[in-house]
Amino acid sequence: MHARRQTLAGLTLLLAASTAQAGDDITTLITEGTDTVPACATCHGETGLGSADVGAPMIAGMDAGFLAGALRGFAAGTRRGDTMSGIAPELSEAQIDALAAHFAALAPEKQDWPLPETDTPADVARGEAIFRNGAWDAGVPACASCHGQNGEGQSATFPRIAGQEPAYVMTRLEQLAEDPQPSDDSTVALMASVARKLTPEDRAALAAFVATLDPTAGHVTGYTAANLAWDVPKMKASPLADAIDWTAAQTAYEKQQKRINNPKVYTHTPPTPDQIPEGPEGEMIRFGRDIFINTQQLRGTYVGNDLACTNCHLNAGAKADAAPIWATTVDFPQYRSKNLHVNTLYERLAGCFTYSMNGTPPAPNSKVMVALESYMKWLATGIPSDAIVEPRGYIYLPVPEEKPDYARGEAVYEARCAACHGSDGAGVKNGDHVAFPPLWGENSFNWGAGMHDLEKAAGFIKHNMPLGNADLSDADAWDVALYIDSHQRPQDPRWLGSVEDTRRFFQRGSNTYGLTTPAGKMGDIGAPLPKPAGLSAAESVSPKLTDVARAQIAAEGAAN
């Protein structure tokens, strides 16, 4: 094969010189034939499109080097063919090259080939699977890996098989499989090795499938700057409402119940801190856990408020009913309705920094991020990667018949929550040190954080608060959640210029954003404050939904 490729360049010169003379000669050969050579057109057709009646392949538009090589193989007896083995020895070297060049220049056509009769109908889907993915259990690589993803053929070595006549394909595979003499040509020997691993059913399936491929298609293309960029998601703005819409909270509860009651649910027991291994990975795990607890040491770099990870993810993310963080490792990359695209774990973690911490995420390969991801992975130790892990997030409560109430919430808050979180919701500090987290106000999570959705807050409170003595009734938990959510907090970073627009596009949950509570109109506090100087700024390149929403708002305005 190698020798043939080197010879081809020389042959091209030879061909150019003899074209005029060979022209008449091969026209005769193709249409009329000679005494010893039947007309090519008899089986292959004048335009080289082949014939199902006699199982003649479509040779139009195949690589000239491949066609010439095949003819020489028939002539020398190294390639077997019931008909061609008898014809090829009669052709001169010049005729072979001229014929190859002639048919290579013709256009192939997609044809509606009849399938050869087989005992059971050919399994086209099986054929496609072998073509595209191989049958690796039997040692068969994908046909596409050598013949091209569209079966278009690759150089003189691997012929085009797209749209080929199926009876021919079956016969050829059978010949290769049954030939007792391995070919001297290493690529023919390779194909024979593959053919031997195919069953007769596989061969029929492949013949049926490759017949369906378009022989005029070239290599696979299609990646463009546009489709390598994120698709612009379709944003669905919710209707404006002047009261809390409880649908989202109730739906969240029902969906979670269904998942929790799934018989395949996997209940995880995380390892304990004393099981953290030694070595560099253990160091990262330990550092990640430390960050979960001592998050305030990142205040001013990545954290813009008074919270710590462990404030919401109790027991440093290892408490099952307080948003345990172990499921993330097996869940991500995951589609999130919050931002309408598939997120990596990095982007999810970046969201915590942006919203819950009202800060700016560390860069992807930074030590802080690697530590957090290491810790989360370690907590997930043993979870099968396709497990339905429950519980996860917060355990929701059904939305009560009698709706939550601000005044009742205030009373419960003062009696049970204010000692640690302050009557003003600002938490408690020991000097500069945050002793207990603020629940609203400028140093708490912002309007983009998940905790301001009422079902999350109520579920968290019910199962966890007061810490160490979680004994509130469902009704108390709902009331307190509403009370807390009815106070101002930092602006949603996805701010669209008005509370109404921000609510329509980004606040479709059960929450108070944009509604008026005894503490004012929630979210009506202007644009987000600039990040404090010193906060790092890692850029995210995922779809910028604010841009999408702004465009949609502009279009709606223009339509009116």
Add this chain to the structure above:
Amino acid sequence: MHARRQTLAGLTLLLAASTAQAGDDITTLITEGTDTVPACATCHGETGLGSADVGAPMIAGMDAGFLAGALRGFAAGTRRGDTMSGIAPELSEAQIDALAAHFAALAPEKQDWPLPETDTPADVARGEAIFRNGAWDAGVPACASCHGQNGEGQSATFPRIAGQEPAYVMTRLEQLAEDPQPSDDSTVALMASVARKLTPEDRAALAAFVATLDPTAGHVTGYTAANLAWDVPKMKASPLADAIDWTAAQTAYEKQQKRINNPKVYTHTPPTPDQIPEGPEGEMIRFGRDIFINTQQLRGTYVGNDLACTNCHLNAGAKADAAPIWATTVDFPQYRSKNLHVNTLYERLAGCFTYSMNGTPPAPNSKVMVALESYMKWLATGIPSDAIVEPRGYIYLPVPEEKPDYARGEAVYEARCAACHGSDGAGVKNGDHVAFPPLWGENSFNWGAGMHDLEKAAGFIKHNMPLGNADLSDADAWDVALYIDSHQRPQDPRWLGSVEDTRRFFQRGSNTYGLTTPAGKMGDIGAPLPKPAGLSAAESVSPKLTDVARAQIAAEGAAN
């Protein structure tokens, strides 16, 4: 509690007015006592350090608000204390505040407390675990979450417990646990709820542990720009050698054999492409698989050579003995000796683009990266996150007694490899389209890619090449691997200015970098070429080992 906190501000004013008068008064109280009030010093000591003999707590330096609150509790009967319940009712409001202020101003000391006698010795480790992590199974949160990570106490509500006298701590926990009357004070009720969940052994363990904490320590600190940045790794340069060092290859083989023969090994069967789910996650998985195969469509953006992912990761990463990519999902974050730190999956994938594709990695949240990670995660479906997944990477061969040979390798290459990869190693193209991948030269993987380590190349070739007919002997595979590795390829991007230095710091495997083969001195081709215009550039912030190595080279030079 809330009411008390509000009153405290008023009391401070009152205190300021009466300090002079109270000064003499409390000195007497502390040192001598009165008819009805025994001297505080009798039990707590003049400096408030407490006493193990009578189980009196160290009150020096505790929060004044807490101390006053405790005294008022004793006075009102809402707080129980065998001794103090009798004394506190005799104190005036002014005396209470003055005493609290006095002891709060004294310095606590770390003391070597004797442990109270218990049936079994107190389990200090258990105490530390409850203090730091809680006993969540029993509903006990970590003591540290309210009392501070160093037990330093938080505001007037949660007292300092660091270094406290252990007999007192045990008694107090017992009182709280056994008090039949829940306190009106919500934080005392909370602590009582926690104390009830502790066993007597837990209480002894806690008392023993908190006694060991330093009462002078404040809040946890220690994060600095320096320790949030990556630690500078210790680089170990290997000695220069003028022949291939086979140690690395043999070690790799032996380590892998050990892993493969581990009885706990998990053998993975990945899902097949027809099982890719619908929906946005399925789209990403499909796109990721497409990128694995049609990688050349990224040529000029992220890919700088003629390779595709599937060239090395056969069957689009789903072939067990050709570097299957499924283990990555459960392995990362992982320590890599290649760059001496813990890597996320993103950084690992970025490495493929930098070295194997001689290009530039896409940004972390880019659609290309999300698609690749999604596909890899899907291929891992079902793997437990702590599984020892084998096989992985390439399946190594033992280093043969008779060392691999260039000339023998050349002969095998010409006979079995050149048809697809070209005699010049440049692969085969169909016009602009890469039909078969180059194995060396400017369009192949660079000197930083894993495949130029001989055990990887030999293992890959032995089990996979020629594709569809992998029948080479071990010796042939080694010879061909050596032959391929003995040709030039693009410079190692970690280039340190000379082949010798680059080899010493980064080329410690079994390979030819820096050695002279029939094709020249390997790697001696100058600095890496600039990336073609148009190649994107995502920055990695992980430790820059080239900087570390350059510093080390400079220091060595200075030492000479």
